[in-house]
Amino acid sequence: MMNLLLGYQPLLDLFLLHLGLAYAQWLVLRAGVFSLGTVGLAAVGAYTGGILVVTYGLPAPLALIASALSGGLVALALSVPLARLRGIYQAIATVAFIQIVLSLNIYATNVTGGAQGITGIPKTVGTPLLLLAGAATIYLMYAITHSRLGRAFDAIRQNEAVAASLGVSIVRHQTLAFVLSGALAGVYGALEAFHSYALVPSQFGFPYLIAILSYVVFGGRTSLWGPIVGTAVLILLPEVVRPLADARMLVFGILLILTINFLPKGIADTLIERARGRRLGARRPAEADTAKGS
């Protein structure tokens, strides 16, 4: 029994690492920022952590804090031009940002180790620490959701004019969401670095971006459960159905197309909505379903 569980430990680690980035992605989308830059910010955090530990010999906990700061600060700088853009243009700008980070990682050889990446990072992060990080992340997201910030994010995402007319500052809240998301991505980038001995520049590229985005789209973009469900299913699926493992990206692609067409709100959000519909349906007031008549 113990051996069986141990066999799945790398999978659990992978799940927890990706879950953190999925929440970073979820948080910006929730505030109506269409950023795809999460993996770029994770790369910033990972390299900050890796360089500080390997080159400067800093203790890992200090490097982790620096990674959070670096992710948050880079996001803050990026939020200035992003605030002037909307929707698909934000997506394009943030993908460009990832390309810039990737190029820097490859060409700034003196600092980042170039194409070789960074090796010999002491492994200081194991499953218990990742579990702790996962619990803390979920708690933080829960607290934000049920605070004035979560309410403001929800309003901005659904209708900016309404949010503004109620006194919600759109720039302030979207910047805050983006900086928080950047700090979170920075932390998880560093956790990944401290978990896996080495960093290679291509690690934080386009496939990773698609994977993280898939978790959120597949699981659900608004409920707290979305990233958990999405990450769990998409990570487990290639392992359960072994032959699919080689075609991981293909499977992601097909699942995404199916989800967008048939469950546009994602698995968790759709199920939660249905459950709510059933609960309310049981005590339906006379006119609740004469909806949209005018």
Place this chain on the structure above:
Amino acid sequence: MALILDNLSKRFGGVVASENVNITVPKGKITGLIGPNGAGKTTIVNMITGMLAVSGGTIRVDDTDITRAPADQICRAGLARTFQNIRILPENSVLDNILIGFHRHERCSTLSALLGLPASRRETAAMRARAEALLERFGMRHLAEYPAGGLSYGHQRRVEMMRALASEPDYILLDEPIAGMNDVESDALAVLFRDLADSGIGILLIEHNLRFVTRLCEHIYVLDGGRLIAEGAPEAVLSDPAVLTAYVGGEHA
């Protein structure tokens, strides 16, 4: 103390959308703004609410100049609004739609909101209680948990109004609030608007329905071609030849 538009003008290139409009909305009263289609009512609304840049003149809420303020600062200055075409948050429940209206009064620090500290939890609970009280007052308590996107038209309008009221404004701008409602629904709202005015809120009512406006307002402004063509008590305004010409056509006058 009033919401004052002073010589407000808007030009789109050479096209004059409003010219030297002077309107005063005193506290505790319902002021009407009427005009035929294309008279420039929406332009005025958009300028007041910060959706459209002002070309000339000023807008003041009490002592605060909001002429060039962004929409969120206008709300914080004490002016709330409803929208002509309903804008609710369709994914959220009715209760959550109203909760966001309290944003202006939320005081807890960003850090305690982030970490879910007791201050943030207490604030959320307090706002919920106030939202529920508002729902009670509007007779929609039983719909609190429903997604707002699925409500009937009349109910969605009321959600919008509760949300605007949640910000506890000194002035409220109602942009065609009874469009698409039947007489029973609009009568109920008339009572409500009266109550709001009696509680000290200044209301600017932009409306097509002349009967509704004449019944509620003590003072009416009539807009046509971007200019004010008449103002005064409802009876006087509606018998004004210029107003009749604008509304019914030239031959009538």
